[in-house]
Amino acid sequence: MSTQPQVTLYDTTLRDGAQGEGIHFSLADKLRIAQRLDAFGMHYIEGGWPGSNEKDIDFFREAKKLKFNHAKLAAFGSTRRANTAVEKDPQVALLLEAGTPVVTLVCKTSLLHVTEILRTTPSENLAMIHDTVAYLVKQGREVIFDGEHTFDGYKEDPAYTTACYQAADEAGASYLVLCDTNGGTMPPEIQAITKALAAVVKHAKLGIHTHDDCGLGVANALAGIEAGALQIQGTVNGYGERTGNCNLVTAIANLQLKLGRRVLPDESLARLRDLSLFVDEVANLRPNIRAPFVGETAFAHKGGIHVNAVNKLARSYEHIAPELVGNHQRVLVGELAGRANIMLKARTLGLKLEEKSPEALKVLDQIKSLENQGYEFEAADASFELLVRKALGQYQPFFELVEYHVSIRKNSAHGFDACEATVKLSVNGEKVYTVAEGDGPVNALDAAVRTALIRFYPRLGQMKLVDYKVRIIDSASGTAAKTRVFIESSDGDSTWATVGVSNDIIEASWLALRDSVDYLLARK
Numbered sequence: 007m008s009t010q011p012q013v014t015l016y017d018t019t020l021r022d023g024a025q026g027e028g029i030h031f032s033l034a035d036k037l038r039i040a041q042r043l044d045a046f047g048m049h050y051i052e053g054g055w056p057g058s059n060e061k062d063i064d065f066f067r068e069a070k071k072l073k074f075n076h077a078k079l080a081a082f083g084s085t086r087r088a089n090t091a092v093e094k095d096p097q098v099a100l101l102l103e104a105g106t107p108v109v110t111l112v113c114k115t116s117l118l119h120v121t122e123i124l125r126t127t128p129s130e131n132l133a134m135i136h137d138t139v140a141y142l143v144k145q146g147r148e149v150i151f152d153g154e155h156t157f158d159g160y161k162e163d164p165a166y167t168t169a170c171y172q173a174a175d176e177a178g179a180s181y182l183v184l185c186d187t188n189g190g191t192m193p194p195e196i197q198a199i200t201k202a203l204a205a206v207v208k209h210a211k212l213g214i215h216t217h218d219d220c221g222l223g224v225a226n227a228l229a230g231i232e233a234g235a236l237q238i239q240g241t242v243n244g245y246g247e248r249t250g251n252c253n254l255v256t257a258i259a260n261l262q263l264k265l266g267r268r269v270l271p272d273e274s275l276a277r278l279r280d281l282s283l284f285v286d287e288v289a290n291l292r293p294n295i296r297a298p299f300v301g302e303t304a305f306a307h308k309g310g311i312h313v314n315a316v317n318k319l320a321r322s323y324e325h326i327a328p329e330l331v332g333n334h335q336r337v338l339v340g341e342l343a344g345r346a347n348i349m350l351k352a353r354t355l356g357l358k359l360e361e362k363s364p365e366a367l368k369v370l371d372q373i374k375s376l377e378n379q380g381y382e383f384e385a386a387d388a389s390f391e392l393l394v395r396k397a398l399g400q401y402q403p404f405f406e407l408v409e410y411h412v413s414i415r416k417n418s419a420h421g422f423d424a425c426e427a428t429v430k431l432s433v434n435g436e437k438v439y440t441v442a443e444g445d446g447p448v449n450a451l452d453a454a455v456r457t458a459l460i461r462f463y464p465r466l467g468q469m470k471l472v473d474y475k476v477r478i479i480d481s482a483s484g485t486a487a488k489t490r491v492f493i494e495s496s497d498g499d500s501t502w503a504t505v506g507v508s509n510d511i512i513e514a515s516w517l518a519l520r521d522s523v524d525y526l527l528a529r530k
């Protein structure tokens with residue numbers, strides 16, 4: 007058992023995270039994410055700034071109807087205006103109306119910002135901090151004080167920044183958070199200034215809020231925790247303005263697995279990857295495959311020596327067991343891959359392929375020959391699995407192609423653009439013939455195949471293409487360049503990737519599409 011005091015997790019994905027470029031959460035998105043963060047075990051969830059927009063006011067109104075089991079909901083806002091009584095300040099009134107147990111106040115703590123940006127006197131700013139914190143505490147709120155530009159302010163004028171923190175401390179804030187608002191501070195400075203403020207604060211605990219402008223968002227937050235801060239503020243996947251906030255997903259894994267600071271039950275930690283993917287999906291962003299701990303490639307092995315070693319002992323090239331954070335080991339089958347890669351990959355997919363068996367040799371031969379043609383199976387697990395299943399005799403075709411035809415018509419004068427695909431398939435001996443239109447040739451082909459098959463396999467109704475990538479590959483033999491098509495498909499629960507290669511983009515697409523449909527149907 008750890009005797010260190012508890013570090014609390016403060017998530018601001020819905021406020022600071024939503025400031026990131028390309029991130030737009032609807033009201034429904036925000037409510038869904040809040041509930042997921044609560045189920046995951048976050049201690050505080052910042053829902054938004056009711057004083058800044060209608061959507062955030064709506065969020066807090068709707069959030070009152072929801073039940074939060076773990077988390078305390080926080081409304082974010084600023085201190086009262088200069089020379090205004092706190093009870094008369096409309097922005098402060100909105101914070102109370104939000105009806106949350108917690109209010110987080112952003113306050114100026116840098117003398118430069120007080121005089122040059124806020125354009126008020128140093129003493130009035132101190133009064134604004136004290137009045138607003140004390141007023142909200144008196145109204146029964148837990149108040150978290152987010153001191154803006156703490157580190158830059160401290161470096162310019164340590165006495166004034168310290169006075170701001172003392173004012174909030176005396177007024178009854180629960181946490182005094184040190185913010186590296188511009189993200190330019192180095193870890194040793196974070197530690198030194200956190201320690202210096204910890205020495206003068208009498209009642210509250212300290213917290214740390216960092217940004218990733220120097221690629222140090224997580225490192226700086228951990229430096230703050232090591233120096234005595236007991237709350238870490240950040241966002242899921244590091245969303246946020248500019249280069250983003252401290253990535254809470256990375257920070258949580260490091261706190262719990264590397265620094266021995268228990269912030270969550272083990273079951274929650276094992277859902278870390280799920281949480282990361284869920285939030286990316288709601289935000290409609292492609293997950294970062296190289297994300298530490300939770301990324302698709304975080305435990306992927308490609309080089310022959312590494313693969314050989316992890317086959318014998320996983321921890322030889324893995325810093326933690328991937329399952330602890332809900333991730334899994336992957337073996338990439340590439341040109342450099344030897345037999346060990348293929349065996350291990352088959353095993354991670356749950357396929358029994360005996361080394362040196364005729365089936366294994368057949369798979370090896372096929373992969374070598376397909377790679378020579380331009381195939382890559384590294385990112386196409388589903389095509390690889392089908393190949394092995396076929397070699398093992400564990401595959402029965404669900405349909406056969408008789409023929410397809412794709413036509414594209416473009417009329418420059420009228421901007422008229424039409425794609426049509428017809429397919430003739432044979433399903434259980436029955437011939438099916440369908441035609442469909444689409445936005446492009448591949449889209450039309452996809453629609454025609456599905457129209458043909460859905461009557462036999464209703465599951466196809468759930469399948470959608472989520473990504474389609476085309477690469478032109480150099481031909482080693484000096485003949486015409488080939489096209490490699492990757493398709494990623496989803497049925498809502500899982501995604502799978504397939505590959506096709508041909509001289510012709512339509513045929514390459516067809517091959518990848520066929521594997522994608524086959525894979526869905528072949529799964530139990």
Ligand SMILES: [Zn+2]
Pocket residue numbers: 022187215217251
């Ligand atoms: Zn921030």
